[in-house]
Amino acid sequence: MxxxxxxxxxxxxxxxxxxxxxxxxxxxxxxxxxxxxxxxxxxxxxxxxxxxxxxxxxxxxxxxxxxxxxxxxxxxxxxxxxxxxxxxxxxxxxxxxxxxxxxxxxxxxxxxxxxxxxxxxxxxxxxxxxxxxxxxxxxxxxxxxxxxxxxxxxxxxxxxxxxxxxxxxxxxxxxxxxxxxNPSSEVLVKDEGLDIWHDKNIEVWQQKVNEFPKDAPPPPQKWILDCYLFYQSLSSRRVDKAG
The missing domain is CATH 3.30.950.30 (Schlafen, AAA domain)
Incomplete structure (x- = not known):
């Protein structure tokens, strides 16, 4: 036109x-x-x-x-x-x-x-x-x-x-x-769907780990998961302090 x-x-x-x-x-x-x-x-x-x-x-x-x-x-x-x-x-x-x-x-x-x-x-x-x-x-x-x-x-x-x-x-x-x-470009927002997917998988994995007998030695995956969760908690604290 x-x-x-x-x-x-x-x-x-x-x-x-x-x-x-x-x-x-x-x-x-x-x-x-x-x-x-x-x-x-x-x-x-x-x-x-x-x-x-x-x-x-x-x-x-x-x-x-x-x-x-x-x-x-x-x-x-x-x-x-x-x-x-x-x-x-x-x-x-x-x-x-x-x-x-x-x-x-x-x-x-x-x-x-x-x-x-x-x-x-x-x-x-x-x-x-x-x-x-x-x-x-x-x-x-x-x-x-x-x-x-x-x-x-x-x-x-x-x-x-x-x-x-x-x-x-x-x-x-x-x-x-x-x-x-006043930026005209699109501002990236946090993908909440990804967080939900992440939390759900952590929950499922934790359930699988809890199925092991209490007196059984923890599998290597349990140690890896615990390390990951500990690192994630530290990262969250750093972000909160920075904010």
Missing amino acids: TDPRIQALVDNLQENLDVEVKNWLNGLRGNGDKAKLAKEIIALANGGGGRIFIGFEDKKDNFFLEAEPKEGELEAFTQDAIAEIVQRYVSPPCQCRVEMVSRKGSENQHPVIIVPGKHRTPLFAKKGGPQNESPAAGKVYIRRPGGYSEEARTQDDWEKLIDRLVKARQEDMLDSIREIL
């Missing part, structure tokens, strides 16, 4: 700080198209995360139109393909997710690439595009109003980026403190 937020975005598609819209990028056949996509991933990640919708033409009357994919273009946008692009062009790499979405009233499917945010370090282009096309290797890209992805240049660009990184670190620290104070 499609995420309601993604469905709302694709039904009223507009580019902004956390939404980018692309055509089919030739099914990612060329390195230039892969580099363009990597640039958008870097910019969105540095801006706190976002989504890239694939398979739409330039907007007409302030509305993006669906573009008909050529053979193999839709199938090119797989999780593995996007991960490969990230590994090749983005540093440090981030884990993007690919989902399929359709507009209401349409049977056409469109890939949407979900880019994570809240990174603790800025992402930059690990490798440049072919023939000096963007992105440029070693450059940091950010989002600007209107849905543009550009290199971070001004002091204001860097101040906003650093502020987001610091907040991400603070949130990680607060999450760690909350986890310590």
Whole structure:
């Protein structure tokens, strides 16, 4: 089932700080198209995360139109393909997710690439595009109003980026403190059934031992059992004192 937020975005598609819209990028056949996509991933990640919708033409009357994919273009946008692009062009790499979405009233499917945010370090282009096309290797890209992805240049660009990184670190620290104070993981509880099984078997064994005549020498098992029970009683006393 499609995420309601993604469905709302694709039904009223507009580019902004956390939404980018692309055509089919030739099914990612060329390195230039892969580099363009990597640039958008870097910019969105540095801006706190976002989504890239694939398979739409330039907007007409302030509305993006669906573009008909050529053979193999839709199938090119797989999780593995996007991960490969990230590994090749983005540093440090981030884990993007690919989902399929359709507009209401349409049977056409469109890939949407979900880019994570809240990174603790800025992402930059690990490798440049072919023939000096963007992105440029070693450059940091950010989002600007209107849905543009550009290199971070001004002091204001860097101040906003650093502020987001610091907040991400603070949130990680607060999450760690909350986890310590109120663990979300399942707390292991004592298995009372095992204790019942243990006590029952001790009781049966004791009955067997008591069947021997009083003047008969105790079997070796009796000595082992007595040692075990004595050790268990000492352990219980240590636990009680520690508590």
